[in-house]
Amino acid sequence: MAFLEIRDLTKVYGEKVVLDELNLSAQDGEFISLLGPSGCGKTTALRLIAGFLQPDGGSIAVNGREITNLPAYRRNIGMVFQSYALFPHMTVGQNIAFGLEQRRFSRGEISKAVDESLDMVRLNGFASRRPAELSGGQQQRVALARALVFKPQLLLLDESLSALDKKLRVQMQLELRQIQKEVGVTAVFVTHDHEEALTMSDRVAVMRNGRIVQLDTPSNVYRAPVDGFVAESLGEANFLRGSVRSKDGSGFVLDLGDGLSLAVATDRQVDVGETCTVAIRPEDIELAPARSARSDVVGHVRSIAFAGNTTLYVIEALRREIRVRRPNSAAAENGFALDQEVALAWNAGAALVLSDRQGVS
Ligand SMILES: Nc1ncnc2c1ncn2[C@@H]1O[C@H](COP(=O)(O)OP(=O)(O)O)[C@@H](O)[C@H]1O
Ligand SMILES: [Mg+2]
Numbered sequence: 001m002a003f004l005e006i007r008d009l010t011k012v013y014g015e016k017v018v019l020d021e022l023n024l025s026a027q028d029g030e031f032i033s034l035l036g037p038s039g040c041g042k043t044t045a046l047r048l049i050a051g052f053l054q055p056d057g058g059s060i061a062v063n064g065r066e067i068t069n070l071p072a073y074r075r076n077i078g079m080v081f082q083s084y085a086l087f088p089h090m091t092v093g094q095n096i097a098f099g100l101e102q103r104r105f106s107r108g109e110i111s112k113a114v115d116e117s118l119d120m121v122r123l124n125g126f127a128s129r130r131p132a133e134l135s136g137g138q139q140q141r142v143a144l145a146r147a148l149v150f151k152p153q154l155l156l157l158d159e160s161l162s163a164l165d166k167k168l169r170v171q172m173q174l175e176l177r178q179i180q181k182e183v184g185v186t187a188v189f190v191t192h193d194h195e196e197a198l199t200m201s202d203r204v205a206v207m208r209n210g211r212i213v214q215l216d217t218p219s220n221v222y223r224a225p226v227d228g229f230v231a232e233s234l235g236e237a238n239f240l241r242g243s244v245r246s247k248d249g250s251g252f253v254l255d256l257g258d259g260l261s262l263a264v265a266t267d268r269q270v271d272v273g274e275t276c277t278v279a280i281r282p283e284d285i286e287l288a289p290a291r292s293a294r295s296d297v298v299g300h301v302r303s304i305a306f307a308g309n310t311t312l313y314v315i316e317a318l319r320r321e322i323r324v325r326r327p328n329s330a331a332a333e334n335g336f337a338l339d340q341e342v343a344l345a346w347n348a349g350a351a352l353v354l355s356d357r358q359g360v361s
Contacts, residue, residue, distance in 0.1 A: 003028040003063055003186050004049075004154060010057035011044050011210075018044050020210040021058065026186050026203075028063075031177065032215075033197035034190045035233060036207030042190040045207075046156045049188065051075045062154055073103075075154075078147030078185075082159040084139050086131040086146075092118070093127035096146045117145040120179060137168045144176070148183060155180065155187040161196065173200050194234045198222060206230045228277055228354050237279040237352075238322050244270045251348070254278060260318050263296055265348035277354045282325035284350035287313065287342045295343035301336050317344055 002025035011019040018041045026032045034042050047053040049060055051072030059068045067075050086095050093114050100110045118124050121141040131139050140160065147155060161169045161176070177200050180187050191197050197204045198218040205215040206229075214226045225231040228239060240262060245255040251265040254276070264278055290298050299317025306328075313324045313336060322344065336342060 001061070001064060002026060003030070004188070005061045006045075006049070006058070007061075008058035009045065009048060009055055009060065011041070011048060011053065012056045018210050019048070019055070019058075022207075022211055024188075024205055024212055024215065026188065029181075029184050029186055030202045031180055031187045031189065031200060033201040033204045034188060034207055035194060035197040035204055036192065037233075038192060040207045041210040042192075042207060043158055044210075046079070046158050046188065046190055049154070050077050050079050050156055076150060076152050077154045077156060078150060078152035079156045080140075080143045080147045080158070080160040082162050084131075084143040084160075084163075086139060086142060088131055091128050091130055092123070092134070092142050095131070095142060096149050099146065100149060113149050117149040120148055120183060121145045122175075135168075136164050137172055140164065140172060141175075144179065148179075148185070152185060155185045157187065157189045159190055159192070162191070162193070169196070176200070198234065204234075206233050208233075223352070225279070225352060225354065228279065231279045231352060231354060236282050236323060236325070238282065238285075240278045240280070240318070240320075241275070242278075243275045244272050247272060256318060258319060262318065264351045264353065266351055266353050268353040270353065279352040279354055280322075280346060280350055281352075282312065282323040283310070283327075284346045285322070285324040286345045287315075287324055287326060287336060288345065289336075290341035290343045292343075295345045297344040299342060299344060301338055301340045301342060304336070304338060313342075315342060315344060 004026040006022060006024040008021040008023065009019050010021055022045060034045060036042055048055050051070060059066055061067065096114045096117055097110050100113060114127065118127060121144050123138065123141055123145065161172050164172055173196060189200065201218055203215055203217055204221045205212045206221060208229055214221055214230050221230060222234045225234065231237045240254065240256060242254040242256040245253045245261060247270060251263065252270055254262045254264050256262060270276060297317050299315040301313055302316045303314040305312040310325045310327055315322045315324055
Protein backbone atom coordinates (compact mmCIF):
# COMPACT_ATOMS: atom_id res chain seq x y z
CA MET A 1 0.00 0.00 0.00
CA ALA A 2 1.24 3.46 -0.90
CA PHE A 3 1.73 6.19 1.73
CA LEU A 4 -1.26 8.10 0.35
CA GLU A 5 -3.92 5.86 -1.14
CA ILE A 6 -7.06 7.37 -2.61
CA ARG A 7 -9.63 4.93 -3.94
CA ASP A 8 -12.74 5.68 -6.02
CA LEU A 9 -13.13 9.11 -4.45
CA THR A 10 -16.45 10.60 -5.54
CA LYS A 11 -18.04 14.00 -4.94
CA VAL A 12 -21.37 15.05 -6.36
CA TYR A 13 -23.01 18.50 -6.25
CA GLY A 14 -26.66 18.16 -7.25
CA GLU A 15 -26.56 16.56 -10.70
CA LYS A 16 -22.89 17.31 -11.24
CA VAL A 17 -20.31 14.59 -10.61
CA VAL A 18 -17.25 16.67 -9.72
CA LEU A 19 -15.02 13.76 -8.74
CA ASP A 20 -15.74 10.53 -10.52
CA GLU A 21 -14.18 7.55 -8.72
CA LEU A 22 -10.79 9.22 -8.61
CA ASN A 23 -7.80 7.00 -7.84
CA LEU A 24 -4.45 8.39 -6.77
CA SER A 25 -1.50 7.14 -4.78
CA ALA A 26 1.77 8.65 -3.57
CA GLN A 27 4.84 7.05 -2.05
CA ASP A 28 6.34 8.30 1.22
CA GLY A 29 8.22 11.55 0.52
CA GLU A 30 6.97 11.79 -3.03
CA PHE A 31 6.00 15.06 -4.72
CA ILE A 32 2.92 14.57 -6.90
CA SER A 33 1.34 17.25 -9.06
CA LEU A 34 -2.34 17.27 -9.93
CA LEU A 35 -2.47 18.92 -13.34
CA GLY A 36 -5.71 19.78 -15.08
CA PRO A 37 -7.81 22.57 -16.55
CA SER A 38 -9.91 24.90 -14.43
CA GLY A 39 -13.03 23.18 -13.11
CA CYS A 40 -11.77 19.59 -13.44
CA GLY A 41 -11.99 19.05 -9.66
CA LYS A 42 -8.46 19.70 -8.37
CA THR A 43 -9.45 21.92 -5.44
CA THR A 44 -12.32 19.60 -4.55
CA ALA A 45 -9.88 16.68 -4.42
CA LEU A 46 -7.53 18.57 -2.08
CA ARG A 47 -10.37 19.69 0.18
CA LEU A 48 -11.58 16.12 0.48
CA ILE A 49 -8.07 14.91 1.38
CA ALA A 50 -7.75 17.71 3.96
CA GLY A 51 -11.16 16.89 5.41
CA PHE A 52 -12.82 20.25 4.68
CA LEU A 53 -15.37 18.35 2.58
CA GLN A 54 -17.01 14.95 2.94
CA PRO A 55 -16.99 12.58 -0.06
CA ASP A 56 -20.04 10.81 -1.49
CA GLY A 57 -17.99 7.68 -2.01
CA GLY A 58 -14.54 6.18 -1.89
CA SER A 59 -11.77 6.20 0.68
CA ILE A 60 -8.60 8.04 1.64
CA ALA A 61 -5.79 6.39 3.60
CA VAL A 62 -2.53 7.92 4.79
CA ASN A 63 0.31 5.82 6.13
CA GLY A 64 -1.87 2.72 6.27
CA ARG A 65 -4.66 4.38 8.23
CA GLU A 66 -8.02 5.25 6.77
CA ILE A 67 -8.88 8.92 7.40
CA THR A 68 -11.98 9.27 5.22
CA ASN A 69 -14.25 10.05 8.16
CA LEU A 70 -11.83 11.84 10.48
CA PRO A 71 -12.44 15.56 11.11
CA ALA A 72 -9.89 17.86 9.45
CA TYR A 73 -8.10 18.78 12.68
CA ARG A 74 -7.32 15.14 13.43
CA ARG A 75 -5.77 14.35 10.04
CA ASN A 76 -2.43 16.08 10.54
CA ILE A 77 -2.38 17.47 7.03
CA GLY A 78 -0.90 20.87 6.14
CA MET A 79 -2.48 22.98 3.42
CA VAL A 80 -1.24 26.02 1.52
CA PHE A 81 -3.73 28.09 -0.45
CA GLN A 82 -3.21 30.28 -3.50
CA SER A 83 -4.27 33.39 -1.60
CA TYR A 84 -1.84 32.58 1.29
CA ALA A 85 -4.69 33.37 3.72
CA LEU A 86 -2.35 35.11 6.19
CA PHE A 87 -3.85 37.25 8.96
CA PRO A 88 -2.78 40.81 8.03
CA HIS A 89 -2.95 42.22 11.58
CA MET A 90 -0.70 39.52 13.02
CA THR A 91 3.06 39.25 12.74
CA VAL A 92 4.71 36.43 10.84
CA GLY A 93 5.44 34.66 14.13
CA GLN A 94 1.84 35.04 15.32
CA ASN A 95 0.52 33.77 12.00
CA ILE A 96 2.61 30.63 12.29
CA ALA A 97 1.85 30.19 16.00
CA PHE A 98 -1.91 30.66 15.61
CA GLY A 99 -2.83 27.02 14.98
CA LEU A 100 -0.53 25.82 17.76
CA GLU A 101 -2.15 28.21 20.25
CA GLN A 102 -5.58 26.94 19.23
CA ARG A 103 -4.39 23.46 20.11
CA ARG A 104 -3.03 24.67 23.43
CA PHE A 105 0.65 23.91 23.00
CA SER A 106 2.88 25.42 25.70
CA ARG A 107 4.66 28.75 25.13
CA GLY A 108 8.04 27.04 24.97
CA GLU A 109 6.85 24.45 22.45
CA ILE A 110 5.27 27.13 20.29
CA SER A 111 8.31 29.37 20.23
CA LYS A 112 10.57 26.43 19.35
CA ALA A 113 8.25 25.18 16.59
CA VAL A 114 7.87 28.67 15.09
CA ASP A 115 11.65 29.15 15.02
CA GLU A 116 12.15 25.75 13.41
CA SER A 117 9.59 26.31 10.71
CA LEU A 118 10.93 29.82 9.92
CA ASP A 119 14.30 28.15 9.61
CA MET A 120 12.89 25.57 7.20
CA VAL A 121 11.59 28.24 4.83
CA ARG A 122 14.71 30.43 5.29
CA LEU A 123 12.91 33.32 6.95
CA ASN A 124 14.87 33.53 10.21
CA GLY A 125 14.66 37.03 11.61
CA PHE A 126 11.29 37.78 10.02
CA ALA A 127 9.11 36.72 12.96
CA SER A 128 8.10 40.25 14.01
CA ARG A 129 7.28 41.54 10.52
CA ARG A 130 3.72 41.88 9.28
CA PRO A 131 2.62 40.21 5.99
CA ALA A 132 2.30 43.61 4.26
CA GLU A 133 6.01 44.18 4.90
CA LEU A 134 6.95 41.07 2.94
CA SER A 135 7.30 40.33 -0.77
CA GLY A 136 4.92 37.90 -2.45
CA GLY A 137 7.51 35.14 -2.35
CA GLN A 138 8.16 35.72 1.37
CA GLN A 139 4.42 35.67 2.15
CA GLN A 140 4.24 32.39 0.29
CA ARG A 141 7.01 31.00 2.47
CA VAL A 142 5.19 32.13 5.63
CA ALA A 143 2.11 30.24 4.42
CA LEU A 144 4.36 27.22 3.87
CA ALA A 145 5.91 27.58 7.34
CA ARG A 146 2.43 27.74 8.86
CA ALA A 147 1.50 24.50 7.09
CA LEU A 148 4.75 22.77 8.12
CA VAL A 149 4.76 23.88 11.77
CA PHE A 150 2.59 20.90 12.77
CA LYS A 151 5.02 18.47 11.13
CA PRO A 152 2.17 17.22 8.94
CA GLN A 153 2.28 13.77 7.41
CA LEU A 154 0.97 15.21 4.17
CA LEU A 155 1.35 18.65 2.57
CA LEU A 156 -1.30 19.91 0.15
CA LEU A 157 -0.69 22.96 -2.02
CA ASP A 158 -3.47 24.50 -4.12
CA GLU A 159 -2.09 26.62 -6.98
CA SER A 160 0.07 28.14 -4.32
CA LEU A 161 2.59 29.73 -6.69
CA SER A 162 0.10 31.05 -9.23
CA ALA A 163 -0.07 34.56 -7.81
CA LEU A 164 3.66 35.13 -8.22
CA ASP A 165 5.16 36.70 -11.32
CA LYS A 166 6.95 34.34 -13.68
CA LYS A 167 10.55 34.88 -12.56
CA LEU A 168 9.76 34.61 -8.86
CA ARG A 169 7.50 31.64 -9.52
CA VAL A 170 10.30 29.68 -11.17
CA GLN A 171 12.62 30.50 -8.27
CA MET A 172 9.95 29.46 -5.73
CA GLN A 173 9.33 26.21 -7.62
CA LEU A 174 12.93 25.17 -7.02
CA GLU A 175 12.92 26.43 -3.45
CA LEU A 176 9.64 24.75 -2.54
CA ARG A 177 10.88 21.47 -3.95
CA GLN A 178 14.15 21.81 -2.02
CA ILE A 179 12.29 22.48 1.24
CA GLN A 180 9.89 19.59 0.64
CA LYS A 181 12.85 17.24 0.10
CA GLU A 182 14.65 18.47 3.23
CA VAL A 183 11.53 18.06 5.36
CA GLY A 184 10.74 14.74 3.67
CA VAL A 185 7.00 15.38 3.68
CA THR A 186 4.81 13.77 1.02
CA ALA A 187 3.25 16.51 -1.10
CA VAL A 188 0.28 16.87 -3.44
CA PHE A 189 0.63 20.05 -5.48
CA VAL A 190 -2.23 21.37 -7.59
CA THR A 191 -1.44 23.39 -10.70
CA HIS A 192 -2.84 24.18 -14.13
CA ASP A 193 0.66 25.04 -15.41
CA HIS A 194 2.23 22.09 -17.20
CA GLU A 195 5.79 23.44 -17.04
CA GLU A 196 5.43 23.82 -13.30
CA ALA A 197 4.12 20.26 -12.97
CA LEU A 198 6.91 18.85 -15.16
CA THR A 199 9.78 20.66 -13.43
CA MET A 200 8.68 20.08 -9.85
CA SER A 201 7.22 16.61 -9.63
CA ASP A 202 8.33 13.06 -9.06
CA ARG A 203 5.11 12.11 -10.81
CA VAL A 204 2.36 14.06 -12.54
CA ALA A 205 -1.31 13.11 -12.27
CA VAL A 206 -3.14 14.47 -15.29
CA MET A 207 -6.75 15.13 -14.41
CA ARG A 208 -9.81 15.50 -16.60
CA ASN A 209 -13.48 15.73 -15.63
CA GLY A 210 -12.94 14.49 -12.09
CA ARG A 211 -10.70 11.57 -12.95
CA ILE A 212 -6.98 10.89 -13.20
CA VAL A 213 -6.23 10.08 -16.83
CA GLN A 214 -2.54 9.28 -16.36
CA LEU A 215 -0.18 9.18 -13.38
CA ASP A 216 3.44 8.86 -14.37
CA THR A 217 6.88 10.49 -14.33
CA PRO A 218 7.24 13.89 -16.05
CA SER A 219 9.15 12.38 -18.98
CA ASN A 220 6.60 9.60 -19.46
CA VAL A 221 3.52 11.82 -19.43
CA TYR A 222 5.33 14.12 -21.88
CA ARG A 223 6.84 11.47 -24.14
CA ALA A 224 4.30 8.67 -23.77
CA PRO A 225 0.92 10.31 -23.18
CA VAL A 226 -1.97 7.82 -23.07
CA ASP A 227 -4.17 10.03 -25.21
CA GLY A 228 -4.53 13.35 -27.00
CA PHE A 229 -5.83 15.12 -23.91
CA VAL A 230 -2.68 14.25 -21.95
CA ALA A 231 -0.44 15.12 -24.92
CA GLU A 232 -2.06 18.55 -25.14
CA SER A 233 -2.06 19.11 -21.39
CA LEU A 234 1.71 18.77 -21.22
CA GLY A 235 2.65 21.16 -24.02
CA GLU A 236 2.22 22.08 -27.64
CA ALA A 237 1.66 19.32 -30.18
CA ASN A 238 0.63 18.91 -33.81
CA PHE A 239 -2.16 16.34 -34.15
CA LEU A 240 -2.56 14.31 -37.33
CA ARG A 241 -5.57 12.06 -37.49
CA GLY A 242 -6.20 9.37 -40.06
CA SER A 243 -6.49 5.68 -40.70
CA VAL A 244 -3.76 3.09 -41.05
CA ARG A 245 -3.33 2.24 -44.73
CA SER A 246 -0.50 -0.27 -44.44
CA LYS A 247 2.19 -1.32 -42.01
CA ASP A 248 5.57 -2.98 -41.91
CA GLY A 249 8.29 -3.72 -39.38
CA SER A 250 9.34 -0.11 -38.91
CA GLY A 251 5.95 1.58 -38.67
CA PHE A 252 2.91 2.37 -40.75
CA VAL A 253 1.45 4.67 -43.37
CA LEU A 254 -1.26 6.98 -42.09
CA ASP A 255 -3.94 7.93 -44.60
CA LEU A 256 -4.85 11.55 -43.85
CA GLY A 257 -7.64 11.77 -46.43
CA ASP A 258 -7.68 14.07 -49.49
CA GLY A 259 -5.07 11.81 -51.08
CA LEU A 260 -2.51 12.72 -48.40
CA SER A 261 -0.49 10.24 -46.40
CA LEU A 262 2.30 10.19 -43.87
CA ALA A 263 4.89 7.53 -43.10
CA VAL A 264 5.07 7.07 -39.33
CA ALA A 265 8.09 5.35 -37.81
CA THR A 266 7.04 3.70 -34.55
CA ASP A 267 7.19 0.44 -32.66
CA ARG A 268 3.62 0.91 -31.48
CA GLN A 269 1.38 -1.87 -32.80
CA VAL A 270 -1.59 -0.78 -34.91
CA ASP A 271 -4.02 -2.59 -37.21
CA VAL A 272 -4.58 -1.81 -40.85
CA GLY A 273 -7.84 0.15 -41.14
CA GLU A 274 -7.67 1.41 -37.55
CA THR A 275 -8.10 5.16 -37.05
CA CYS A 276 -5.53 6.85 -34.85
CA THR A 277 -3.99 10.19 -34.00
CA VAL A 278 -0.30 10.95 -34.29
CA ALA A 279 1.04 13.81 -32.19
CA ILE A 280 4.35 15.48 -32.92
CA ARG A 281 5.85 18.08 -30.62
CA PRO A 282 6.91 21.32 -32.37
CA GLU A 283 10.46 21.04 -31.00
CA ASP A 284 10.82 17.53 -32.44
CA ILE A 285 10.44 18.70 -36.03
CA GLU A 286 13.53 19.73 -37.94
CA LEU A 287 13.51 22.13 -40.85
CA ALA A 288 15.80 22.20 -43.86
CA PRO A 289 15.71 24.05 -47.16
CA ALA A 290 13.46 21.87 -49.34
CA ARG A 291 15.94 21.25 -52.15
CA SER A 292 18.79 20.12 -49.93
CA ALA A 293 16.78 17.57 -47.96
CA ARG A 294 15.12 14.30 -48.74
CA SER A 295 11.82 14.33 -46.96
CA ASP A 296 8.29 13.19 -47.68
CA VAL A 297 6.88 16.29 -46.05
CA VAL A 298 7.50 19.60 -47.76
CA GLY A 299 5.76 22.89 -47.05
CA HIS A 300 6.00 26.66 -46.94
CA VAL A 301 6.82 28.98 -44.07
CA ARG A 302 3.67 30.98 -43.31
CA SER A 303 4.73 32.79 -40.15
CA ILE A 304 7.80 33.30 -38.02
CA ALA A 305 7.73 34.33 -34.36
CA PHE A 306 11.04 34.99 -32.62
CA ALA A 307 10.76 34.09 -28.92
CA GLY A 308 14.30 34.57 -27.67
CA ASN A 309 15.63 31.10 -27.05
CA THR A 310 13.37 29.58 -29.70
CA THR A 311 11.67 30.59 -32.92
CA LEU A 312 8.17 29.34 -33.71
CA TYR A 313 7.47 28.65 -37.37
CA VAL A 314 4.05 27.89 -38.76
CA ILE A 315 4.51 25.72 -41.83
CA GLU A 316 1.76 25.00 -44.32
CA ALA A 317 2.24 21.35 -45.20
CA LEU A 318 -0.02 18.33 -45.67
CA ARG A 319 -2.74 20.92 -46.29
CA ARG A 320 -2.72 22.06 -42.69
CA GLU A 321 -0.68 24.27 -40.40
CA ILE A 322 2.17 22.56 -38.61
CA ARG A 323 3.94 24.30 -35.75
CA VAL A 324 7.69 23.91 -35.56
CA ARG A 325 9.82 25.30 -32.74
CA ARG A 326 13.55 25.58 -33.32
CA PRO A 327 16.14 26.48 -30.66
CA ASN A 328 18.13 29.68 -31.08
CA SER A 329 21.60 30.41 -29.81
CA ALA A 330 24.28 32.95 -30.65
CA ALA A 331 26.00 30.23 -32.66
CA ALA A 332 22.94 29.02 -34.52
CA GLU A 333 20.31 31.55 -35.42
CA ASN A 334 17.44 30.10 -37.44
CA GLY A 335 17.50 31.47 -40.95
CA PHE A 336 14.29 30.52 -42.69
CA ALA A 337 12.32 33.15 -44.54
CA LEU A 338 8.63 33.77 -45.02
CA ASP A 339 7.19 31.71 -47.91
CA GLN A 340 10.39 29.69 -48.19
CA GLU A 341 9.93 26.08 -49.21
CA VAL A 342 11.13 23.78 -46.42
CA ALA A 343 11.35 20.08 -45.69
CA LEU A 344 10.09 18.72 -42.37
CA ALA A 345 11.70 15.75 -40.67
CA TRP A 346 11.68 14.10 -37.27
CA ASN A 347 13.33 11.14 -35.61
CA ALA A 348 11.68 7.80 -35.17
CA GLY A 349 9.97 7.88 -31.81
CA ALA A 350 9.04 11.58 -32.06
CA ALA A 351 5.66 10.62 -33.51
CA LEU A 352 3.44 9.80 -30.52
CA VAL A 353 0.77 7.34 -31.58
CA LEU A 354 -2.33 7.94 -29.48
CA SER A 355 -5.18 5.65 -28.67
CA ASP A 356 -8.19 6.86 -30.57
CA ARG A 357 -10.74 5.94 -27.94
CA GLN A 358 -9.90 9.09 -25.97
CA GLY A 359 -8.03 10.98 -28.67
CA VAL A 360 -8.63 14.61 -29.52
CA SER A 361 -11.57 15.33 -31.73
N1 LIG B 1 -19.79 23.99 -3.41
C1 LIG B 1 -20.00 23.71 -4.71
N2 LIG B 1 -21.26 23.58 -5.20
C2 LIG B 1 -21.48 23.28 -6.49
N3 LIG B 1 -20.51 23.08 -7.40
C3 LIG B 1 -19.24 23.20 -6.98
C4 LIG B 1 -18.92 23.51 -5.62
N4 LIG B 1 -17.56 23.54 -5.51
C5 LIG B 1 -17.07 23.26 -6.73
N5 LIG B 1 -18.07 23.05 -7.62
C6 LIG B 1 -17.91 22.71 -9.04
O1 LIG B 1 -17.08 21.59 -9.13
C7 LIG B 1 -16.24 21.68 -10.26
C8 LIG B 1 -14.78 21.50 -9.84
O2 LIG B 1 -14.39 22.59 -9.05
P1 LIG B 1 -12.93 22.73 -8.46
O3 LIG B 1 -12.61 21.53 -7.66
O4 LIG B 1 -12.84 24.03 -7.76
O5 LIG B 1 -12.06 22.73 -9.80
P2 LIG B 1 -10.54 23.19 -10.06
O6 LIG B 1 -9.89 23.42 -8.74
O7 LIG B 1 -9.95 22.07 -10.83
O8 LIG B 1 -10.62 24.42 -10.89
C9 LIG B 1 -16.52 23.01 -10.91
O9 LIG B 1 -17.41 22.80 -11.98
C10 LIG B 1 -17.21 23.80 -9.82
O10 LIG B 1 -18.08 24.73 -10.35
MG1 LIG C 1 -8.98 25.12 -7.96
